[in-house]
Amino acid sequence: MNLAKPTDLQTRRGRFFFWVGLVILPVFWVWWMRPPYFSHVERRAGWCWTWIYLKLLLYFHEPVGSGVQAALQGWQVVFFWITLVLWLWLALRLFRLDQIFFGYIVLGEVVTPVIHLYLPAFKWLAALLASPAALILMPVLPAVLHLLVVPVREWRQGRRMMTEAA
Structure with a gap:
């Protein structure tokens, strides 16, 4: 069958x-x-x-x-690139290309000029990323989000159909 x-x-x-x-x-x-x-x-x-x-x-x-x-010797770099590719692939799965393009423009024109004001608040992030456990677990979040894309879409479609039927 x-x-x-x-x-x-x-x-x-x-x-x-x-x-x-x-x-x-x-x-x-x-x-x-x-x-x-x-x-x-x-x-x-x-x-x-x-x-x-x-x-x-x-x-x-x-x-x-x-x-x-x-x-x-280069495992930190490998985990970084795996994480980056997983995030990019997730963005391509979730958003249309025009949304990604305009998001990139907003990021470059709005967020980048003011990011220097917030950088001192992220000192803890450098210490966290230096630990081996954090580097190994970095790709886990985007990987789990990839696994959730289809079930969430089906759930949303089911809810939309239920509200239309009511």
Whole structure:
């Protein structure tokens, strides 16, 4: 019994990010293929790719492990960029491009000239961001907000339909 695929997977952007995610980190993405709206062939291909990916990871463990030490030196930068990309992607999911453009203009013309008045109040922020726990948890908030976008939209649509019916 195949149900209709989710609407996110029917868009070009949704399919692109799904398959990019499956290529980069199949262990996580293959679980998204478990529902019945994926065909048996698609699910089997996802599991086979995950198995091949894990085998390659185990086979190349030594060369990859030696490079991990060098990569750990820049983990703060990695978490910063992950957080920044998640916030930008969330903005693109929630707002139209014209809203983002005008928000950018307001930010540049209204907020930036007066931000120097408030900078001394944010001294605690530098100390907070220096802790490893805060840097690891930085991407969590935008990631949770991404997970809430669709349920909140469905909830709002249901409420709107209930008020129109009344």
